[in-house]
Amino acid sequence: MGSTEEPERKRRHLNHHHPASPPLKKPAITSASDEKKVDPAMLQFQNHQLAQQLDHQRSEISALESRCSQFKSKQASYDDTLITVNRAWNTLVDDLELLAVRANAPTNGLRVLEPSPAIKERSVSTVPPEETFLQRLLEKGATESSNGEESSNGSALEAGLASRKAVTMKTMRCLLQAIDVQRAKNDEIAASLRNIVSPHEAGQVLEKINEELRAEISKIRSVMDALHLKHKEMSVEIGTARDLQAKDQSEIKRLAGELEETAGELELCRRKLATLRSQKEAAAAAAPTPGSIGVKIEGGDRGSGTDKVSREARELEAALEETKTLASRRLNELQEALQTQLNLSQRLQQMQDALLDEHRILASRPYLVLNDQTQFLKSEVERYRGLVDKLQSERDAMSRREKEVLLKAEAGEAARRASAIADARAADLETKLQECMTDRDTLQLRLEDATQSSGRRDSVPELQVMISTLHKEMGMMQTQLNKFKEAACEVHSLRAEIHTLAGILERKTQECSHLSAQYVAQVAELTSLKSEVENLRQSDQELQLILEMYERESIAPRSMVELQQDHCRTLVQVDRLKRALDEHSLELRVKAANEAEAACQQRLAAAESEIAEHRQRLDDSERVAMELRETLKSKSEEGDAYITEIETIGQAYEEMQTQNSRLIQQITERDDYNTQLVAESLKAKQLQASLLAEKQILASRVQHANATADHHKQRVSRLEDQARSYIEQTCKVMDDGRQHTLSLESLKRKTVETEKELLSTKTALEAANRRIEDRGHKLAEAQQQLDKERFEKRRVQDELEALNSKLTRLRSHQEGGPGIERLQEEIKEYKAILKCSVCHDRPKEVVITKCFHLFCGPCIQRNLEIRHRKCPGCGIPFGQSDVRNVYI
Structure with missing residues (x-):
């Protein structure tokens, strides 16, 4: 970047600050004095030094740029972490405020669901000032005017954090106070509910x-x-x-x-060994002896005395020596094979003994592990059996408790039925009382008619009875009036709840409007920030175009003017870095605004859903209020009717009192005869009424007794059914227990028998193993002795055959001439035997130890190379380790 900006900056510097500098160089070039000759050298030296300083400054600038990029990456990570912390803090504050609003906590002037201005302004400035690149430049001394601003930013950041922490703690305190108030209310309600005694407490228990x-x-x-x-x-x-x-x-x-x-392999080896021994015996029988050769040579000397016979005799002697050495080697090999066979048989016997050794099997690790596992499983089975028995007893106890509870429930149900029957009886009695009251009124009217017609009046007891009945009716009306007053109080409480719900709904609507206004303001701020970002992007594009223009121009020679231009360029670069830092802060503010917008949208959606819920609750409460108003209207109308009835009854009572006084005065004037007649008639009527009442009471009692008898009969039948079912269950349980005990006893007997059988089989197995071991040792000894005897027998037979062959040869030599030809034929046969049976050209050099067949080395090597690893004579497979060298 610095190299591309140099030409344009130099040109601007020369054009604006030093317009007369280019013509000043011409007299320095055209002058011819000595001082003017020295000046260019000094200028060149100074230019060289300044160029070195400029290179050093450029290296420092590049190092500072790399450090600036590192600090920017660190600042980006710090910004991300602090933005996440800010987001979590905002969500925490919003959740606390929503909880406080839901709990109806006093906000005390808090701005609910609205972040503080300090948080809005300083949510982006998250990195400490001493860690920024600008602070590094300030420490270097590039600028001196922004120290106060950075310190003020740090103090403002700390103040904003402190205020935000205070607001959060205040919201938390409000929420805790609301929770405590709600808990106190709940405790009061619980205490009041405990004090209330319900009529159906027994049923609830x-x-x-x-x-x-x-x-x-x-x-x-x-x-x-x-x-x-x-x-x-x-x-x-x-x-x-x-x-x-x-x-x-x-x-x-x-x-x-x-x-x-x-x-089987050992048996095969034995058979092969036997075949080899037979081959050896045949070879030994066919081999000539030195005595016979000497006899033949002597006979030849006697017969012909030629040199040819002596030469052939020497050759035969050499061949005989070779066959002897071969026979001795074969004998040694056979002895080694016999020893290896004996060793293998001993190892086989040891392996059989180890496999048949019960003590070793019992002392082996897998058997011990399995035995431990079986013991552990047995203990676990016993423990689980105990647990099952315990659970069975607990189940029986629980079934008994359940039956008791069912009996208690049936008793409670019977009590409820009895109470219902009593209530029905009371209702019947009330109806009968009403009928009696109507009969009394009719009789009173008839009596009044009779008194008016006859000129007589009622007596004092009847009037007293009427007064007492009026008092009772007034008491009943008073109780109904109290009930209506309680209903009116409940209606007033419901109206108060409706008013509170309406207030909550208004507050939620205000919060929703406030959130919508805040959302609109944030959207406007976001659009303004986007416009600023677009302007910054356009300015950045213009700067890039200017830089490209700087890159296209050539680099002029360095001078003091260039150094000044470089100094200006560094200042401009510092300004550019400041602008980049401001752009970064603006981008962070845009990110924070986007996140705040998303959070506001989420909160707005939550508030709208909560407002919908509150509206639904308000509709429900209004519906309930309308129903309660209708019931209140009906109850008020009924109350007015009852009040009018009470007033009429009071007026009638006053009239009756006046009439009573007047009648008392008239009654005093009556004579004794009339009073006696009236008294007798009243007594007769009262007696009739009492008899009728007693009759009705007795009839109702009879009905109640019949109903209770039916109920008790049903209960007795049900209890009998339950008792039968319980008896059947107990019988089944007892049968199951007997079966389980019988099965357990049978299993125990079986286990004892199996243990006894196991001990007997173990003893028998040990005795059999001992007998087998003894017999095996005896058999091995006998086998070894038999092998030795067989070997000795075969060796003696070989020696006997060799002696017989010697004897036959001596006899043949003694008999005459054709023995030399036979010897030559035998020599040819021996030579053919010593040649390889595959190629019939080379002598036998190697032996296959599996079948003991001899071949030449190249033929066997060819078989090994082509992987046709089978003996050419018998076809038995062999390997490289089975091939041994033989020296014949």
Whole structure:
């Protein structure tokens, strides 16, 4: 960037500040004095020094730019972290304010759901001032006028944080106060509810007990489910143990099969050894002896005495020596093979003993692990059996408790039915009382008619009865009036609740309008910020065009003017960095504004949903209020009617009192005869009424007794059914218990029998193993002795055959001439035997230890290279380790 801006800045500097500098250079070039000759050298030296200083400054500027980029990256990370913290803080404050509003807490002048201006202004300036690139430049001394601004920014940031913290703490205190108030209200309501005695308290207590029992039953069922799951897990583990046991058995079978294979291979080796021995015997029988050769040579000397016979005799002697050495080597090899066979048989016997050794199997690690697992599983099974028995007893106890609770519930139900019957009886009595009152009124009217017609009046007791009945009716009306007053109080409380809900709805609407206004203001601010960003982008594009123009121009020679221009360029670059920092702060403000807009939209949506809920609640409350108003109107109308009736009854009572006084005066004037007649008639009527009342009471009692008898009969039948079911359940449980005990005893007997059988089989197995070991040792010793005897026998037979062959050869030499030709033929046969049977050209050099066949080295090597690893003579496969060198 610095190299591209140099030409344009130099040109502007020369054009504006030094317009006369280019013509000043011409006299310096045209002058010819000595001083003028020295001046260009000095200027060049100074120019060189200034160029070095300029390069040093450029390197410092590049280092500062790299540090600025690092600080910008750090500042971006700091800004991101602080923006997330700011967002979380804003959401926390908003949630606290919403909770305070919902809890009807006193805001005390708080601006609910509105961030403070300090937070809006300083949400972007999150990095401390001493960590910014501008502060670095200030510490270097580039500018001196912005120290006060940075310190003021730091103090303002701290003040804003302190105010924001104070606002948050104040909101938290308000919320805690509202929570405490709500808790106090809840405690008061709970205390008032505790003091209230409900009429159906007994039924509620029974229901609570029933719920507790159900909860206990559910807990027990969950425990049973957990036990079932554990049982399943244990069964799975037992299955895995059985699988492992089956795997071990299969492994034992596999090892037994391998043992049989090794035994078969040993038997094959024995057979091969026997064939080799037979071949050796045949070779030994066919080989000539030195005595026979000497005899033949002597006979030849006697017969012919030629040199040819002596030469052939020497050759035969050499061949005989070779065959002897070959026979001795073969004998050594056979002895080694016999020793290896004996070692293998001993190892096989040891392996068989180890496999058949029960003590070793019992002391092996897998057996001990399986034994420990079985013991642990047995203990777990016993423990779970104990738990199952305990749970069974608990289940029986719970069933008994459940039956008791059912009986209590039935008793409560019977009490409810009895109370219902009593209520019905009371209602019947009230209806009968009303009928009696109507009969009394009719009789009173008839009596008044009779008295008016006959000129007589009622007696004082009848009037007293009427007064008492009027008093009772007035008391009943008073109780109804009190009930209506209570209903009116409830209506007033509902109206107060409606008013409070309306106030809450108005407050929510005001909050919604406030949020919408805030949202509009933020949208306007966002548009202004976007316009500023567009202007900054346009200015940035113009600056880029200017920089491109600077890049296209050439670089002029350096001078003092260039140094000044570089100094100006550094200042301009510092200004550009400041502008970039301002642009970065504007971008951060735009980000914060976007996030605030999203948060405001979320809060607005939440507030709208809450307003809809409050409106729905207000509609419901208004609907309830309308219903209550209608009921209040009906109740007020009924109250007015009752009041008018009470007034009429009071007037009638006053009239009756006046009439009573007048009648009392008239009654005093009556004579004794009339009073006696009236008294007798009243007595007869009262007696008739009392008899009728007693008759009705007795009839109602009879009906009630019949109803209670039916109810008790039903209850007795139901209890009998329950008792039968309980008896059946107990019988089933007892049968199950007996079956379980019988099965447990049978299992115990079986386990004892199996343990006894196991001990007997163990003892028998140990005795059999000991017998097998003894027999195996005896058999191994006998086998070794038999092998030795066979070997000795074969060796003696070989020696006997060799001696017989010597004897036959000596006899043949003694008999005459054709023995030399036979010897030559035998020599040819021996030479053919020593040649390879594959190529019939090279001598035998290697032996295959599996079948002991001899071949030449190139033929066997060719078979190994072409991977046709089978013996050419018998076809048995072999490997590189089975090929050994033989020296014949």
